[in-house]
Structure formats: structure tokens, C-alpha cells
Amino acid sequence: MYLLPAIDLKDGRCVRLKQGDMAQTTVFNDSPAGQAEIFADQGAEWIHVVDLDGAFAGKPVNAAAVEEILKSADVKIELGGGIRSFETVRFWLEKGVTRVILGTAALRDPDLVKTVCREFPDRIAVGIDAKDGFVAVEGWAETSSVRDVDLAKRFESAGVAAIIYTNVARDGVLSGPDLESTLKLARSVSIPVIVSGGVSSLDDIRACKKAGIFAGVIAGRAVYEGRFTVSEAISVLEGK
Numbered sequence: 324m325y326l327l328p329a330i331d332l333k334d335g336r337c338v339r340l341k342q343g344d345m346a347q348t349t350v351f352n353d354s355p356a357g358q359a360e361i362f363a364d365q366g367a368e369w370i371h372v373v374d375l376d377g378a379f380a381g382k383p384v385n386a387a388a389v390e391e392i393l394k395s396a397d398v399k400i401e402l403g404g405g406i407r408s409f410e411t412v413r414f415w416l417e418k419g420v421t422r423v424i425l426g427t428a429a430l431r432d433p434d435l436v437k438t439v440c441r442e443f444p445d446r447i448a449v450g451i452d453a454k455d456g457f458v459a460v461e462g463w464a465e466t467s468s469v470r471d472v473d474l475a476k477r478f479e480s481a482g483v484a485a486i487i488y489t490n491v492a493r494d495g496v497l498s499g500p501d502l503e504s505t506l507k508l509a510r511s512v513s514i515p516v517i518v519s520g521g522v523s524s525l526d527d528i529r530a531c532k533k534a535g536i537f538a539g540v541i542a543g544r545a546v547y548e549g550r551f552t553v554s555e556a557i558s559v560l561e562g563k
Contacts, residue, residue: 377405493521
């Protein structure tokens with residue numbers, strides 16, 4: 324199980340939101356590339372990057388910031404937010420992104436997910452963001468009528484490298500991850516599942532590890548606010 328510290332991009336800066344609300348933004352670093360270097364220096368092997376502006380626009384917006392991150396930090400990068408075409412997936416993978424995350428596209432265009440999984444094996448993740456068990460899309464601005472588990476099952480044999488599951492209500496509010504819903508989803512598919520949203524302490528990291536079924540866990544605001552360091556979380560996941 325591995326840790327993915329998060330970098331959310333808005334207006335070229337590293338920010339955190341509360342429950343996906345763009346009006347509730349806290350800027351933590353004006354240099355996303357500098358933040359990536361900090362995470363890399365603390366031992367992170369992966370960084371979870373989201374282009375928040377891109378998620379709402381439906382196309383990449385913070386491309387320059389992402390490219391600076393790729394240049395500055397020798398880590399694996401998974402990138403989501405506004406990636407909704409084959410060409411955009413290919414662009415970022417060729418730029419050096421290790422894994423591309425498809426969220427809205429996974430709901431709106433499942434054939435795209437299957438196509439890019441065939442074309443780029445082990446380099447495509449699906450982001451499933453849920454409100455009360457239903458999939459939220461368009462930067463979490465819209466809630467669909469599709470259940471989170473049902474969407475996950477659609478990609479069971481597609482070759483998806485990972486599912487990143489977020490309970491929107493928990494994201495950015497440090498209330499603990501929604502392990503009940505995440506476990507339900509993880510047990511419903513054979514695809515590796517990454518926990519996202521609400522991680523607030525090392526005890527939350529321990530709980531994720533204890534579950535014994537998750538591939539990874541994303542930490543954002545808790546790291547930025549100093550509740551624990553990336554190094555400490557990695558030590559917990561390594562059983563030290």
C-alpha cells in the first residue's frame with residue numbers, strides 16, 4: 324500500500340478545497356513544482372495531481388503547472404481534471420505522466436476508458452467521486468443517477484490500473500475517510516482501489532492499512548496543515 328500526497332491546482336497554485344467547492348479555497352503554495360519537490364524529498368514515490376480548473380472547464384487549464392511538476396520532481400505522477408479525450412490522454416502520457424485519471428469521461432464516455440486502457444496498459448485510472456452513493460461529475464458540480472459501485476463494475480474487465488474513490492462530503496474537511504463505502508466498492512471489483520477524501524491523522528492511515536484491501540491512500544489537507552508528514556505516513560504504511 325502506498326501514499327499519494329495531493330496537489331490540487333487552481334489558477335496555477337497549489338490549493339485545497341472543502342467538499343469540492345471552488346469558493347472554499349485555501350492556497351498552500353504558490354509553486355506546485357516546489358511543493359512536489361517537498362513531497363519527493365520526504366520520500367513520496369507517487370503524487371496525486373488534479374487540475375481543478377480543468378475539471379470544470381472540461382479541458383486542461385493548468386498545463387504549465389503540471390509540466391513544471393513533471394520537470395522538478397523525480398516521482399510518479401497521476402493526473403486528473405478535464406481529461407476527456409484520447410488526444411489529451413496521449414498528450415499527458417507522452418509528457419511523462421505515469422497514470423491518467425478519467426472521472427467525468429468514465430461516466431459520459433465509457434468506451435473512451437476501454438480504448439485508452441487497451442492503448443496504454445496499466446496507465447489509466449478511473450476516478451469515482453460520490454455524493455450519497457451516486458457518481459458526481461463535472462468537477463463535482465453535477466450528481467448523476469448512477470451508483471458508485473455500478474460504475475466501478477462497468478470497468479471490471481477493461482484493464483483499469485486503479486479506481487480512486489472519493490466521498491465528496493469528506494473531502495477537505497478532515498473528518499476521516501469513508502471506509503465503509505470504499506470497502507464496499509473495493510469488495511465489489513478486482514480493480515485496485517485507492518482511498519481518497521477525509522484523511523486527517525496517522526490513525527486514519529493505519530485504518531486504511533488495516534483494512535488490508537486498498538492499493539493506496541491519498542492525503543491532502545492533513546499534510547498541508549501539519550497533522551502528519553509524508554514521511555510519517557509512509558512509515559505507517561510500511562509497518563515501521
